[in-house]
Amino acid sequence: MKIEVIEKDDQYILNHCTKYLARESRDARHDFGQYAPGDERAAICEAWRFPVVDAHWDGSSAAGSYPYNDVTFVYDGRRTAPASVAVLGTFGPLHSPVPLRPLVFAGEPTGFFATTVRVPKGQVHTYKFAVDGDYTLDPVNPQRTVLDNGEPWSRFFTDACTVPLSLSRTERDLLGRLVCHLLPFRLDENRRLIRGVYESLDRASRDEEFPLAYLLDDEVGTVNYIDKLIARQEQHHADDYHTCLKIIGEIIRSRFGGLDPAAAPAELYADLYRQMETEKVDGWDYSRYGSPRFFLLLLRRHAMTGAFVHPKHGGNSGAAGWMYLESRFRDARDGTLFDWRRALESPLGHNTDYRG
Amino acid sequence: MDGESAEVVVIGSGAGGAPLTHTLVRAGHRVVVLEKGPLLRTQAQSPTGLSDFKRDECFATGSEKRITVQGVANTGESYFSSHVEPDLNDEPHVYRDSDGRDRVTIEGYTAQVVGGGTQLYGGVSPRFTPEDLRLATLNASRGDLRDDPGGEVRREARDWPLDYAALEPYYTKAEELVGINGTWDGQAKVPSRDRYQPPLEPNPISAYAAAGMDALGMRRYRTPLAVITRDHAPSGRTVPADTDTVKTAFVNRYGDPLGLKSNAWVSLLAPLRDVNGSGGLDLRANCTVTHLEADGPRVTKVHYRDPGGRPRTLAAGTVVVACSAIESVRLLQLSGLLDPAFDKRVNANGLLGRYFLTHCFGGAQCIVPERSDKSKTLDSDWATDHCARPEWFRAQGLWAGGVIYNNTSDGALPLSLARTWHAMDMDTMWKGYLYDTSLVGNGFEDYLEESFGRRLSVAFMANQVPQRENRIELHPSVKDKWGRPVAYIIKTWHPHDRALMDALAEQCRQILVRGGDVRDVSSGSVGGSVVRIANHVLGGARFGTNAGDSVLDPDCRAWNFDNLYVTDGAFMPTSGSANPTLTIEANSFRVGDVLLDRVGRP
Numbered sequence A: 001m002k003i004e005v006i007e008k009d010d011q012y013i014l015n016h017c018t019k020y021l022a023r024e025s026r027d028a029r030h031d032f033g034q035y036a037p038g039d040e041r042a043a044i045c046e047a048w049r050f051p052v053v054d055a056h057w058d059g060s061s062a063a064g065s066y067p068y069n070d071v072t073f074v075y076d077g078r079r080t081a082p083a084s085v086a087v088l089g090t091f092g093p094l095h096s097p098v099p100l101r102p103l104v105f106a107g108e109p110t111g112f113f114a115t116t117v118r119v120p121k122g123q124v125h126t127y128k129f130a131v132d133g134d135y136t137l138d139p140v141n142p143q144r145t146v147l148d149n150g151e152p153w154s155r156f157f158t159d160a161c162t163v164p165l166s167l168s169r170t171e172r173d174l175l176g177r178l179v180c181h182l183l184p185f186r187l188d189e190n191r192r193l194i195r196g197v198y199e200s201l202d203r204a205s206r207d208e209e210f211p212l213a214y215l216l217d218d219e220v221g222t223v224n225y226i227d228k229l230i231a232r233q234e235q236h237h238a239d240d241y242h243t244c245l246k247i248i249g250e251i252i253r254s255r256f257g258g259l260d261p262a263a264a265p266a267e268l269y270a271d272l273y274r275q276m277e278t279e280k281v282d283g284w285d286y287s288r289y290g291s292p293r294f295f296l297l298l299l300r301r302h303a304m305t306g307a308f309v310h311p312k313h314g315g316n317s318g319a320a321g322w323m324y325l326e327s328r329f330r331d332a333r334d335g336t337l338f339d340w341r342r343a344l345e346s347p348l349g350h351n352t353d354y355r356g
Numbered sequence B: 001m002d003g004e005s006a007e008v009v010v011i012g013s014g015a016g017g018a019p020l021t022h023t024l025v026r027a028g029h030r031v032v033v034l035e036k037g038p039l040l041r042t043q044a045q046s047p048t049g050l051s052d053f054k055r056d057e058c059f060a061t062g063s064e065k066r067i068t069v070q071g072v073a074n075t076g077e078s079y080f081s082s083h084v085e086p087d088l089n090d091e092p093h094v095y096r097d098s099d100g101r102d103r104v105t106i107e108g109y110t111a112q113v114v115g116g117g118t119q120l121y122g123g124v125s126p127r128f129t130p131e132d133l134r135l136a137t138l139n140a141s142r143g144d145l146r147d148d149p150g151g152e153v154r155r156e157a158r159d160w161p162l163d164y165a166a167l168e169p170y171y172t173k174a175e176e177l178v179g180i181n182g183t184w185d186g187q188a189k190v191p192s193r194d195r196y197q198p199p200l201e202p203n204p205i206s207a208y209a210a211a212g213m214d215a216l217g218m219r220r221y222r223t224p225l226a227v228i229t230r231d232h233a234p235s236g237r238t239v240p241a242d243t244d245t246v247k248t249a250f251v252n253r254y255g256d257p258l259g260l261k262s263n264a265w266v267s268l269l270a271p272l273r274d275v276n277g278s279g280g281l282d283l284r285a286n287c288t289v290t291h292l293e294a295d296g297p298r299v300t301k302v303h304y305r306d307p308g309g310r311p312r313t314l315a316a317g318t319v320v321v322a323c324s325a326i327e328s329v330r331l332l333q334l335s336g337l338l339d340p341a342f343d344k345r346v347n348a349n350g351l352l353g354r355y356f357l358t359h360c361f362g363g364a365q366c367i368v369p370e371r372s373d374k375s376k377t378l379d380s381d382w383a384t385d386h387c388a389r390p391e392w393f394r395a396q397g398l399w400a401g402g403v404i405y406n407n408t409s410d411g412a413l414p415l416s417l418a419r420t421w422h423a424m425d426m427d428t429m430w431k432g433y434l435y436d437t438s439l440v441g442n443g444f445e446d447y448l449e450e451s452f453g454r455r456l457s458v459a460f461m462a463n464q465v466p467q468r469e470n471r472i473e474l475h476p477s478v479k480d481k482w483g484r485p486v487a488y489i490i491k492t493w494h495p496h497d498r499a500l501m502d503a504l505a506e507q508c509r510q511i512l513v514r515g516g517d518v519r520d521v522s523s524g525s526v527g528g529s530v531v532r533i534a535n536h537v538l539g540g541a542r543f544g545t546n547a548g549d550s551v552l553d554p555d556c557r558a559w560n561f562d563n564l565y566v567t568d569g570a571f572m573p574t575s576g577s578a579n580p581t582l583t584i585e586a587n588s589f590r591v592g593d594v595l596l597d598r599v600g601r602p
């Protein structure tokens, strides 16, 4: 496996550093519940932005560029001033760390180090920094994972990733049922419509336009979107999901005669929603989670976003949410009234001026 | 590099900072621009061929964060911001709400990026009217003003220290160099030269607004928009082969990856990169100015934090502050906090931060019978100056008027439709949708059926009465991530503002009612909310001819300083009957000529 290092100028990288990392305050201004007390990352703004995952452009073609991301690793050496920093990770050969170069402002080193590598979309990787030869976790990135040998590593994932990271199989199945009820796709007519859209795609266009669509179901990738969101930007909501999915699973199971909640009829979910709205849910363990309504609102925001977000965020799988709107709303001559492909980058959309 | 010096230092690269920089660099001078935000480039500018702005709804309104600022009433609440708005926990603005309690807000920020607020703006770019600049004279003998028992409106109205004729050449210059499309026929303002590019075809949904304006006898024109529709020679920008694809609905709150939206960076600063008179443009992004240092009447040094946060200084011959009004006032106040002599000069009459202004604004919305593809739009199609004319506002017992235009990109894309549903301001983003728990299953279907491509709104933008008590201060306890007091916004609406907003909201409502077979018409304004600023951050360092009554002289120079200028929206003594940016730019071009007299013409 050869690593492709991408040239980015210092301006690009500093653009991603100053707002988030430069500061005098060490207060936990950015702790929304995702950090243990005393964790220094709580002082950093939007620490989840590191490493920076961005689009890739190979200089010539959308088709050749679309399957990749540029991933920029940043090491903040302002306080310790290391002589050398490198990154070692599963995105490249494990025996050859990629060196980070010092970033310069007005001819002087800033203390930041960085490098950018090309990584395929849809992947999850672990990495560590080698700082003056010593291996350390990324002190900024909140994503960490413990490998089978008990070793903690820093982690990142690229766009349109469908590898489950936060939620268990059971949690995902239950969540799928929950979000289906919130979205319009579950209605028979719409379900047919979405199926139809997919089936009408021939093999080639499915590969070309939606190379990353992985499965079609009624929740159009919303569960995957949430799985990724609580792994990164909204890590502070991960516990809301674990706790509430457990409680809800228990409630539905008990209301469904002890059977698998994922197989329960839609009405049971509808009833549950109505109760959650009022904060009075029979059987809810309020000592474990105080406000079922809070969770409902969270779920609704995430479900809406996951269904119609740009597919690179892991939801709106295969742009099915957009295709639903595209086919749902037509003018008198059967032209679409949501021509989303026009503005968006090829090969996802049809625009070749804009590269994404 | 400390011990560095520069002939001219401009702080802030937005609408107030870029035009004069353009003038000076074109004339062969070296200008250092210190800009707090990043330098985000278009696809064509970027060495990698990829823009830092994306057509991605998550860029305009990102993931959830929570307010952790202590000692305010909204600690713990969620908020959502764009990637170029400052982080509220690091650099909050605090306002005093009508219940007397302090809250953190995202209102009152424009955008922190090279180009400033113009990177995110909708680009609605009308001129102010001649009357806007002489509201004191115009109202001097009025006894018929509504809801003004104390006579404040007449007392507080101010003429600008220059008239429309003096500003006119700079409007024309701004229209030409910035790159604006629109039409003149039907406007209440007359240009000396027509520099507009032709507009694109309006979105079909705008036909309802046009019909309503016609039915009411309101002359209409194509809303001037800061988006190029043809190749633009002054900035070297070119448009796509199919110009209709310029309309994407990724306009308001989105940076433009192709640079077709005419922001201060692509229009005015980027073209200077090749100009190298005696050094040309020295643009330093990610550099936050912390305070100014003076020796008597001369500002001598600019103190700033470099991209890594290291403190640096720059000795300066002339200093221009253009951080957008709230932050400019704050920068001057922070400088005064560190040096009482500075404070005494900049705030001799106690007016610094006073007469803070935004716009009276509001409008009406409805559901139209026929659906349109709203993803094919810029920010607006039709505007009318009907209610900006003195005949109209006099007859209404109002002191001033406002422009009315229809919005086209609002709720045009699926996520923006949801998150702005019943959202009153930036701070309530998502909340309307979330609390409307009927929007599930079939309810969701109905909601899409009624809303997607069928919501039409018409907005007005009008003068706010200047009030001394509307002000920017340093907050007594809340500090930013550098340990500096944050801006504290204290403002209310005058009863006359409310009367004016009601009258204009009613006109907007009428436009929709008369526009066709529409339904669910509602109207309203920001009169009930003290936090709304509409991204129009004005006043607080007004200019004038009387040193006892203003912070800046007619050249926008601080009265008791020899070399300190303020050129963002802070200079305005009244807020005008239209969106402010073109006027900020025109004035900055004017000050650019003043500065040329100082530093030398070529």
Ligand SMILES: Cc1cc2nc3c(=O)[nH]c(=O)nc-3n(C[C@H](O)[C@H](O)[C@H](O)COP(=O)(O)OP(=O)(O)OC[C@H]3O[C@@H](n4cnc5c(N)ncnc54)[C@H](O)[C@@H]3O)c2cc1C
Binding pocket: B011, B012, B013, B014, B015, B016, B017, B034, B035, B036, B037, B109, B110, B111, B112, B113, B114, B115, B116, B117, B118, B119, B120, B121, B122, B123, B124, B125, B252, B253, B287, B288, B289, B290, B322, B323, B324, B325, B327, B331, B379, B534, B535, B536, B537, B567, B568, B569, B570, B579, B580, B581, B582, B584
């Ligand atoms: C979403 C949105 C839509 C808008 N739509 C319209 C519209 O349609 N029409 C219209 O006329 N106006 C619109 N506006 C308003 C418009 O953006 C502003 O009027 C305009 O940008 C104000 O110019 P300014 O020079 O005062 O500030 P800005 O253009 O914001 O420039 C200020 C600059 O100073 C920088 N700065 C701040 N503090 C410091 C510091 N301490 N050191 C260094 N740099 C600093 C900031 O980062 C910023 O780049 C909109 C704004 C937004 C956000």
